[in-house]
Every structure is written in C-alpha cells, then in structure tokens.
Amino acid sequence: MAARTPIAAIKRVWERIAPLQLAERSWDNVGVLVEAPFPETRERKQVLLTIDLTPSVCAEALALPACSAVISYHPPIFRGLKSITLGDPLQASLLKLAARGISVFAPHTSLDATPNGINTWLVEPFKGNSSAIEVVTATENPPEGFEGAGMGKIVRLKVGMSLEDVVATVKKHLGLQYVQVATPNPERKVESVAVCAGSGGGVLRGVKADLLLTGEMSHHEVLACVAAGQTVILANHSNTERPYLKAVLQPWLQRELDTEGAGWEVLVSTNDADPLRTM
Structure with missing residues (x-):
C-alpha cells in the first residue's frame, strides 16, 4: 500500500507534473531534501510554494496552522554537508521545519524542463x-x-x-x-x-x-x-521564475493533490522575493 503521509502524496503527484527524471541530475539536487519524522503530521495538508527557502519563508511556514511541506524550487541543500547546525541561518531553517514536522521538497530543473x-x-x-x-x-x-x-x-x-x-x-x-x-x-x-x-x-x-x-x-x-x-x-535570477508559482504551479498542484483526497491547500509564499532591488 502506498504511504499516506503528505510528502508521499506530493512525491506521487509530482511525477505527473515534472518527473524528477527530467532534472539535470548530474549536478542538481532534487526531490525530498527533508522528510518530516512525525506520523501525526499526516493530517496536515497545507503546502507552501517558494522559490527560495529563506529564514522569512521558514517563519511563514511555521506560522501556518497545518503546513506539512515546503516546496522550494531552489534546493536549500545543494552540495554535501558535513554538519547541520543552528549557527548557519539557512541550515537553521531546515532544522526548525523538521522539528515542526514540515518536509522540504525541491523540484528545480525538473520544473524547468517539463x-x-x-x-x-x-x-x-x-x-x-x-x-x-x-x-x-x-x-x-x-x-x-x-x-x-x-x-x-x-x-x-x-x-x-x-x-x-x-x-x-x-x-x-x-x-x-x-x-x-x-x-x-x-x-x-x-x-x-x-x-x-x-x-x-x-x-x-x-x-x-x-x-x-x-x-x-x-x-x-x-x-x-x-x-x-x-x-x-x-x-534578475529569480524574477524569471517566481511569477510561475502563482500563475501556473499553484492551481496545477492543487488539482493534482485534490485527487489524493480532500483538504489540501496549496499556498504561495508572500515573503519570498528576489534579494536584489533597483534603487
């Protein structure tokens, strides 16, 4: 029987959207990067979409009442890590999400190629x-x-x-x-x-x-x-990517997750933004 956890459902439907086989696997890091350890989170069905998993996006996910996963287009873990500590702000975000039972999934180049x-x-x-x-x-x-x-x-x-x-x-x-x-x-x-x-x-x-x-x-x-x-x-790098989340991916993923059962809610981060500004 297929696993019934939220991240398992996301993995299943993602193969209908942008199979990870399409990604540039020779250098890219895609798929489940953090898997929530708590089985009681299976009833949480909010999914937050973002281009980058920044500390402010992490805080946004933690503030949601039923967030089970963050789908971060850019992988927050890109190269091998020898440690994951609270001393690194980006690593701290991963630890905080895991502690709350929120998984992290990164599609990156699979979503470029589909x-x-x-x-x-x-x-x-x-x-x-x-x-x-x-x-x-x-x-x-x-x-x-x-x-x-x-x-x-x-x-x-x-x-x-x-x-x-x-x-x-x-x-x-x-x-x-x-x-x-x-x-x-x-x-x-x-x-x-x-x-x-x-x-x-x-x-x-x-x-x-x-x-x-x-x-x-x-x-x-x-x-x-x-x-x-x-x-x-x-x-600017992420300005060519970010509008796609609301225009295409949010409704598409919502339709696919609805086939997995009732109660899913796909949200787009309001804190996610390109770090560069023209002044």
Whole structure:
C-alpha cells in the first residue's frame, strides 16, 4: 500500500507534473531534501510554494496552522554537508521545519524542463505571434507523456517586434518595472526570442536567436552575446521564475493533490522575493 503521509502524496503527484527524471541530475539536487519524522503530521495538508527557502519563508511556514511541506524550487541543500547546525541561518531553517514536522521538497530543473514548466510560461506572451516554438536542448529519453521536455525555449516570430515592444512585453509578463538590456543595435527588429529561466548563460550559449531572455549572465557572457549580434535582456535570477508559482504551479498542484483526497491547500509564499532591488 502506498504511504499516506503528505510528502508521499506530493512525491506521487509530482511525477505527473515534472518527473524528477527530467532534472539535470548530474549536478542538481532534487526531490525530498527533508522528510518530516512525525506520523501525526499526516493530517496536515497545507503546502507552501517558494522559490527560495529563506529564514522569512521558514517563519511563514511555521506560522501556518497545518503546513506539512515546503516546496522550494531552489534546493536549500545543494552540495554535501558535513554538519547541520543552528549557527548557519539557512541550515537553521531546515532544522526548525523538521522539528515542526514540515518536509522540504525541491523540484528545480525538473520544473524547468517539463513541457508545461517555467520556460514554457516565459514564452507565453509571444505565442500569439509565433510561427514555431522549439526546445533549446531536448531531454534524452523522457518519460512517456513528457515528449518535448527540455531546457530553454526558442520562439520564431511571425511578425518582427521592436526592442521597445519586446522589453515592454517582458516587463508586463514578469511584473517588473525595470530590466537590464544589452544590445548591439536597438533599432533592429526582433525575429526570434530564446529564453532560459534563472541563469541562462550555459543553456543559451551558441543559440541562434536575435534576443536572449534570462535572469542573469556573467559580464563576459553578455559581452560575447552582444559581439555575436544578439540582444540580451536580464531580469534578475529569480524574477524569471517566481511569477510561475502563482500563475501556473499553484492551481496545477492543487488539482493534482485534490485527487489524493480532500483538504489540501496549496499556498504561495508572500515573503519570498528576489534579494536584489533597483534603487
């Protein structure tokens, strides 16, 4: 019989959303990172979504009356740890959650690669003007039903757009007042857009597209793109990821968890925010 704990239910439904097989397992750390030790938490059915598990997000989870799990897109445990202590603020968050019986699950690149994932959402405002949408790097041997999975997306536009219009479209979609732009020619029409959520310098390297949209690139990666005739839009790392939680993942996960029984409530953190501000 399948386990009836909340984290077991989350693991089951996640395989219908973004199987962990899609993740970049050679370097990424995905799945259950902290498993709650207390069986009495099985009746708690609140799930908190966040991009980063910061101390303020931890406090938010602890304040919820029935939180059983935090789904943190970025894994709070990324590399091997020799100890977990209260002296480290991020490790302290994990200890506090475990002590309260709250599990932690991290999907990261599985949610980037899945066909209805973050990169698919990033190109959403361009779909009405697209002649083709392609994956930058296709996932090898994806699970059945997840054909078309992969990292990054390229949109070929039917009608070219001005850089000003592309920037306005991106800012509206991401809910931002400002983005950073580097371009060799601000007057050139944009005929194709390639996107990669988060840090896209590696995924987008060598991609044939007029404009590259991502959260961050290194200084030299931006220089190389501009030298190659490409425009770059940078929105800050997590700003390309966070809006997806409320727009897509919250209702999707809610529908899937409802098939596991009554009483589930999927929430999006109100304390989660990009750490960088333009002042």
